[in-house]
Amino acid sequence: MITALIAMAMSDLTDQVSADRLRATVEKLASFHTRNTLSPTLNDAAKWLASEFEKIPGVKVELMTYTLPKSRRVPEDKQVVQVVATLPGKTDRRILMGGHLDSLNLEVDAATGRAPGANDDASGVAASLECARLMATKQWNHTLVFVGFTGEEQGLHGSQALAKRAKAEGWKLEAILNNDTVGSSSNKSGQKDEKHIRVFSEEYLPNSAATIQRHNSRELARYIEFVVRQQTKDFNVKLVLRRDRFGRGGDHTPFVEEGFDAVRFIEVHEEYTRQHTPDDLTEHMDWNYLANATKTNLRVLSALASAGDAPTDVRVRMDQSHDTTLTWKGTPGTKYVVYWRDTGSTTWNTAIPAGEVETFLVKGVNKDDHFFAVGAENGVPVAAR
Numbered sequence: 001m002i003t004a005l006i007a008m009a010m011s012d013l014t015d016q017v018s019a020d021r022l023r024a025t026v027e028k029l030a031s032f033h034t035r036n037t038l039s040p041t042l043n044d045a046a047k048w049l050a051s052e053f054e055k056i057p058g059v060k061v062e063l064m065t066y067t068l069p070k071s072r073r074v075p076e077d078k079q080v081v082q083v084v085a086t087l088p089g090k091t092d093r094r095i096l097m098g099g100h101l102d103s104l105n106l107e108v109d110a111a112t113g114r115a116p117g118a119n120d121d122a123s124g125v126a127a128s129l130e131c132a133r134l135m136a137t138k139q140w141n142h143t144l145v146f147v148g149f150t151g152e153e154q155g156l157h158g159s160q161a162l163a164k165r166a167k168a169e170g171w172k173l174e175a176i177l178n179n180d181t182v183g184s185s186s187n188k189s190g191q192k193d194e195k196h197i198r199v200f201s202e203e204y205l206p207n208s209a210a211t212i213q214r215h216n217s218r219e220l221a222r223y224i225e226f227v228v229r230q231q232t233k234d235f236n237v238k239l240v241l242r243r244d245r246f247g248r249g250g251d252h253t254p255f256v257e258e259g260f261d262a263v264r265f266i267e268v269h270e271e272y273t274r275q276h277t278p279d280d281l282t283e284h285m286d287w288n289y290l291a292n293a294t295k296t297n298l299r300v301l302s303a304l305a306s307a308g309d310a311p312t313d314v315r316v317r318m319d320q321s322h323d324t325t326l327t328w329k330g331t332p333g334t335k336y337v338v339y340w341r342d343t344g345s346t347t348w349n350t351a352i353p354a355g356e357v358e359t360f361l362v363k364g365v366n367k368d369d370h371f372f373a374v375g376a377e378n379g380v381p382v383a384a385r
Helices: 002-014 019-031 041-054 118-135 157-168 217-231 253-257 287-304
Strands: 060-068 078-087 093-100 143-149 172-179 196-200 236-240 262-266 312-316 324-329 336-342 350-355 359-362 370-376
Touching: 002 287, 019 041, 019 118, 019 287, 041 060, 041 078, 041 118, 041 143, 060 157, 078 118, 078 157, 093 118, 093 157, 093 287, 118 143, 118 172, 118 287, 143 157, 157 253, 172 287, 196 217, 196 287, 217 236, 217 262, 217 287, 253 262, 262 287, 312 370, 324 336, 324 370, 336 359
Parallel strands: 093 143, 093 172, 172 262, 196 236
Antiparallel strands: 060 078, 078 143, 196 262, 312 324, 324 359, 336 350, 336 370
């Protein structure tokens, strides 16, 4: 049912993901002596990445400048750049995918020491560039933004700058897919998982800026898992129900703090001795795993970029019944999908196309034992309240 709706948009695109192109991008980025935000070679890496985006027909590229403030890892205020590449769609609704361009080696001087940063996070940048190349081969409803963040290793400063800019400029930014360390399937302890990628998200916070959003990051994560599960059994999403890894952070969080829906993609089994060290090298990468991580993002981007207007005022009718009636306010001409899951499940169990309606009866499924949601075709479900 809904599987076919999504598959039509992206089936041929995932077939075109190239592990060789991904490898070439990571190897090029890792060849820079360092990409630390404090180093002069960061500008060289940013200019190279911008030039790669500029080769893609229809993509508009910006070297965005912002101030990296003085802090524990920054000796004085510094003007730095990051890469923002935009593929215009038919509407000004935006979907953002990115990874951080900068690298870090804690064992050497930040400005001058070698910091290859192959997996952390040339992998996420390479995935974003590959998705941009492939998404640009079609016309999409919504605008796509691809970012090579900087200042991540000094405290998420580049993503903070862009998130604040998006808020100030009124961007209709509907989803942020942060890819950070997505290029290895195993670690030195012998743990290995070639079939899953983790997606971190946080729950709706009613007393925070997130209240301005229709959805929340957790619903975006559930949607991602559902889309991927409907499309493939070979490589799936593992939901982790927390903001990020314990005690650590990523470039999705500043967007959440500005009221946008954002999640983090990351491999299942990290190798900590290859993070922020000179051993973060291309020889430790799993190129097939990175290709699958890229395909996962491509599936989600293709669906989101095709989505209709989300419903509003999604409600469960308050009656005593063995069935459940849902109501919502829709947009004329938009088809909707009804979702439900058992209250003990973190993922959507069932989805049924409802069509161009604003009321739907779910027969034989009671409201006591289930959660419900409604979404536009290919869109993030809105939880029923």
